[in-house]
Amino acid sequence: GAGVSQSPSNKVTEKGKDVELRCDPISGHTALYWYRQSLGQGLEFLIYFQGNSAPDKSGLPSDRFSAERTGGSVSTLTIQRTQQEDSAVYLCASSLLTANTEAFFGQGTRLTVV
Amino acid sequence: AQKITQTQPGMFVQEKEAVTLDCTYDTSDQSYGLFWYKQPSSGEMIFLIYQGSYDEQNATEGRYSLNFQKARKSANLVISASQLGDSAMYFCAMREISGGYNKLIFGAGTRLAVHP
Numbered sequence: 001g002a003g004v005s006q007s008p009s010n011k012v013t014e015k016g017k018d019v020e021l022r023c024d025p026i027s028g029h030t031a032l033y034w035y036r037q038s039l040g041q042g043l044e045f046l047i048y049f050q051g052n053s054a055p056d057k058s059g060l061p062s063d064r065f066s067a068e069r070t071g072g073s074v075s076t077l078t079i080q081r082t083q084q085e086d087s088a089v090y091l092c093a094s095s096l097l098t099a100n101t102e103a104f105f106g107q108g109t110r111l112t113v114v
Numbered sequence: 115a116q117k118i119t120q121t122q123p124g125m126f127v128q129e130k131e132a133v134t135l136d137c138t139y140d141t142s143d144q145s146y147g148l149f150w151y152k153q154p155s156s157g158e159m160i161f162l163i164y165q166g167s168y169d170e171q172n173a174t175e176g177r178y179s180l181n182f183q184k185a186r187k188s189a190n191l192v193i194s195a196s197q198l199g200d201s202a203m204y205f206c207a208m209r210e211i212s213g214g215y216n217k218l219i220f221g222a223g224t225r226l227a228v229h230p
Contacts, residue, residue: 031216033217033218035220041222041223042205042220042221042222042223043205043220045217045218045219045220048217048218050216050217056217089157091159093159093218095218097216099145099146099147099166099209099211099216100147100164100166102149102161102164103149103161103218104161105158105159107157107158108157
């Protein structure tokens with residue numbers, strides 16, 4: 001596709017349920033990032049995939065959060081036993097591995113936990 | 115430790131005036147990149163401008179320029195001739211290059227309001 005695609009665009013879930021958020025990066029982009037953005041706030045780094053290396057998971061807020069990237073392309077962010085404080089917009093971005101290239105963002109998934 | 119600091123939660127500017135949005139960063143790497151993004155109320159993230167740590171000249175892209183002061187570790191964004199459409203959140207970001215991972219870290223952002 002032409003850009004980074006995220007699905008679903010909106011997700012409402014009940015507290016305690018598991019959710020999966022999907023990110024389709026730009027073809028050929030080997031770096032993939034997940035961020036969380038609460039209303040009116042900045043981008044909180046969650047996890048970073050760089051080529052075939054082990055991901056940098058240092059931003060995941062708890063062990064309820066996990067992510068994988070299959071075949072170096074599509075990534076799924078999973079939140080288990082969702083809590084109300086997980087409500088936020090989850091943004092995915094991808095880039096080439098060269099350091100001076102910008103990251104391109106998807107439109108985000110707005111997660112609401114009720 | 116906070117890597118990117120944007121000290122101005124909110125700024126306003128009159129249309130057609132210039133405005134500077136502040137960004138300071140903290141790194142021990144010699145090689146790094148600095149980015150600015152704009153996020154309008156629609157929520158999309160729009161890349162504006164990039165500055166590499168070894169670039170000798172300040173980056174410019176149309177009405178955007180980056181005032182890069184390496185010794186002070188600052189990378190301020192200057193928007194000239196502000197337009198109403200410039201009203202948005204602006205984020206400064208840094209990618210450290212020499213480490214094993216070169217993830218992109220963002221500051222807290224500055225909300226800019228352009229008044230007619």
